[in-house]
Amino acid sequence: MRHRDSTAAAASAHRHGAGPQSGHSAHVRVSDLSHAYRRGGPLALGGVDLEVRPGEIAALVGRSGCGKSTLLHLIAGLATPTAGAVHINGARVTGPSPRWVMMFQAPSLFPWMTVAQNAALGLRFTRRAHLVAERIPRLLRLVDLAALADRNAQELSGGQQQRVALARSLATEPDLLLLDEPFSALDAFTRRALQADVRRIAGELGLTVILVTHDVGEAVAMADRAFVMAADPGRVVCETALAPASREPGTPAFEAERTRLATLYETHAARRDAA
Amino acid sequence: MTDAALPITMTDDAQPRSPRRAPEALRAVGGALLGLGILGALWAFGGWIIQRDPSLFIFRDFAPGPTLSRFWTMVQSGEAWRMAGPSLNRVGSGLGLAILIGVPVGIVMGRSRLFRDLANAPFQFLRMISPLSWMPIAVMAFSTWDGAIVFLITVATVWPVLFATAAGVRRIDPAWLKVARNLGARPLHLLTSVILPAIAQDVFTGIRLALGVAWVVLVPAEYLGVTSGLGYAINDARDTLDYARLGATVLVIGVIGYALDLLCLLAIRRLSWLREEAR
Numbered sequence: 015m016r017h018r019d020s021t022a023a024a025a026s027a028h029r030h031g032a033g034p035q036s037g038h039s040a041h042v043r044v045s046d047l048s049h050a051y052r053r054g055g056p057l058a059l060g061g062v063d064l065e066v067r068p069g070e071i072a073a074l075v076g077r078s079g080c081g082k083s084t085l086l087h088l089i090a091g092l093a094t095p096t097a098g099a100v101h102i103n104g105a106r107v108t109g110p111s112p113r114w115v116m117m118f119q120a121p122s123l124f125p126w127m128t129v130a131q132n133a134a135l136g137l138r139f140t141r142r143a144h145l146v147a148e149r150i151p152r153l154l155r156l157v158d159l160a161a162l163a164d165r166n167a168q169e170l171s172g173g174q175q176q177r178v179a180l181a182r183s184l185a186t187e188p189d190l191l192l193l194d195e196p197f198s199a200l201d202a203f204t205r206r207a208l209q210a211d212v213r214r215i216a217g218e219l220g221l222t223v224i225l226v227t228h229d230v231g232e233a234v235a236m237a238d239r240a241f242v243m244a245a246d247p248g249r250v251v252c253e254t255a256l257a258p259a260s261r262e263p264g265t266p267a268f269e270a271e272r273t274r275l276a277t278l279y280e281t282h283a284a285r286r287d288a289a
Numbered sequence: 290m291t292d293a294a295l296p297i298t299m300t301d302d303a304q305p306r307s308p309r310r311a312p313e314a315l316r317a318v319g320g321a322l323l324g325l326g327i328l329g330a331l332w333a334f335g336g337w338i339i340q341r342d343p344s345l346f347i348f349r350d351f352a353p354g355p356t357l358s359r360f361w362t363m364v365q366s367g368e369a370w371r372m373a374g375p376s377l378n379r380v381g382s383g384l385g386l387a388i389l390i391g392v393p394v395g396i397v398m399g400r401s402r403l404f405r406d407l408a409n410a411p412f413q414f415l416r417m418i419s420p421l422s423w424m425p426i427a428v429m430a431f432s433t434w435d436g437a438i439v440f441l442i443t444v445a446t447v448w449p450v451l452f453a454t455a456a457g458v459r460r461i462d463p464a465w466l467k468v469a470r471n472l473g474a475r476p477l478h479l480l481t482s483v484i485l486p487a488i489a490q491d492v493f494t495g496i497r498l499a500l501g502v503a504w505v506v507l508v509p510a511e512y513l514g515v516t517s518g519l520g521y522a523i524n525d526a527r528d529t530l531d532y533a534r535l536g537a538t539v540l541v542i543g544v545i546g547y548a549l550d551l552l553c554l555l556a557i558r559r560l561s562w563l564r565e566e567a568r
């Protein structure tokens with residue numbers, strides 16, 4: 015599991031002092047990042063600064079339209095910022111890479127492929143087809159889909175498709191996983207299970223994860239730290255560490271932590287709206 | 290250009306569908322056989338009328354009896370293949386060229402708004418010109434008759450391929466491209482792993498339409514100059530007053546055309562990935 019190809023990522027991770035244990039973790043630094051979708055248009059993001067440490071799970075919470083997806087796209091290198099920069103392991107992000115993979119709200123599987131073929135896409139794109147036979151069955155077991163490997167991707171339920179998308183994101187063994195409300199279309203039960211899966215998998219692989227969510231409870235259940243964002247222009251207004259003891263939904267500790275984060279969220283959003 | 294402006298409509302039986310269950314397949318084959326049987330019966334009825342009416346004497350050889358027996362000798366002696374070979378060659382070359390031009394241009398047209406805005410009017414204009422009206426120009430421009438015929442077929446078939454490809458590209462979910470880029474796909478990967486598989490069924494729907502057009506254009510095109518092929522055979526049979534041969538050649542044209550269309554249909558079925566919506 016810990017084995018990985020000697021890519022620039024690994025080299026960079028080592029240069030920045032990450033030992034072999036954290037070979038899969040990325041250090042993310044966002045500095046003064048601004049973005050306008052149209053030249054001279056309104057700023058979707060206005061000067062975002064944040065730092066996510068290797069192996070950490072960070073949650074971005076904020077109202078609809080405050081720029082969470084925009085921020086994630088910029089970190090993933092799927093769009094070029096108007097100003098500012100994103101550094102991953104000290105190297106400036108200039109484009110997409112299989113080392114930092116984004117998982118979108120919709121699974122968007124390729125409907126002409128089987129589950130296993132979809133999961134293997136990243137390996138084929140990065141010329142590592144020789145790893146497919148070993149890695150893909152293991153990943154499909156990890157997301158509990160081994161039995162459906164040869165099914166057409168369309169013949170799966172929404173939650174199963176989302177798990178294929180998770181396996182697909184993990185196949186290239188990225189250092190950083192960017193999750194854009196990946197579970198919001200799912201029922202509470204499946205969502206709960208997938209939240210636990212992602213935490214477990216990220217822990218096993220030592221991944222750094224940035225999770226966008228509307229759901230304060232989801233942030234408390236999954237994340238080590240939360241960033242609260244506000245709109246017009248999109249920015250981080252507050253940052254807080256989340257207690258590890260409060261991850262189990264339903265427990266008093268969880269409820270207390272959720273109330274605390276919700277209060278932070280409300281006060282910051284309200285204060286900015288009034289201003 | 291709006292999608293409605295695209296001259297492509299999937300005919301009902303080219304609609305992608307889930308793998309057929311046996312009774313359904315049986316029903317389709319049964320229906321086809323029955324339909325062909327009715328067509329044959331109408332033909333026989335026409336033959337019977339011709340038989341009864343002396344004033345229709347010259348049409349006698351078009352009745353099923355003489356035509357079918359001539360058809361059978363044609364198939365057995367290999368004459369049918371000798372006639373059809375050059376024709377298939379011309380259709381193959383013309384359609385092949387149309388695919389080589391139509392698919393890439395169609396992809397660009399589907400991807401680029403600017404190109405679409407520029408090309409739509411001239412393409413629709415050119416598309417509406419009957420391919421046969423290029424005939425005199427083709428004859429002047431090409432040193433061989435074969436070249437002229439291949440040109441006419443290409444001109445006739447490039448449009449359905451091009452527009453079907455463009456329509457397919459426009460239906461590609463942009464999220465697929467984003468996912469692919471996100472996983473490290475290079476531009477060539479986007480083409481081979483996303484665009485081409487996504488549009489394969491549309492391209493073959495276009496090819497199927499194009500084949501129908503090519504097969505129709507072929508016969509009049511082969512009236513010109515050439516001394517081989519099905520169109521030539523029709524003309525020759527007329528000139529020698531060999532109506533049984535004429536009828537049999539018409540039958541050969543129909544049979545081969547039907548077979549080619551069936552092949553296209555099978556290809557579309559194989560390549561179509563759309564399943565019934567279950568959720």
Ligand SMILES: Nc1ncnc2c1ncn2[C@@H]1O[C@H](COP(=O)(O)OP(=O)(O)OP(=O)(O)O)[C@@H](O)[C@H]1O
Pocket residue numbers: 051052058076077078079080081082083084085228248
């Ligand atoms: N493609 C686009 N073109 C122009 N403006 C855009 C585009 N995408 C987003 N925006 C604008 O940028 C701002 C931030 O959008 P973004 O999608 O990042 O919000 P979000 O926080 O992800 O919202 P949600 O929670 O609803 O997904 C919004 O004001 C939105 O209108």
Ligand SMILES: [Mg+2]
Pocket residue numbers: 082083084194
């Ligand atoms: Mg969003």
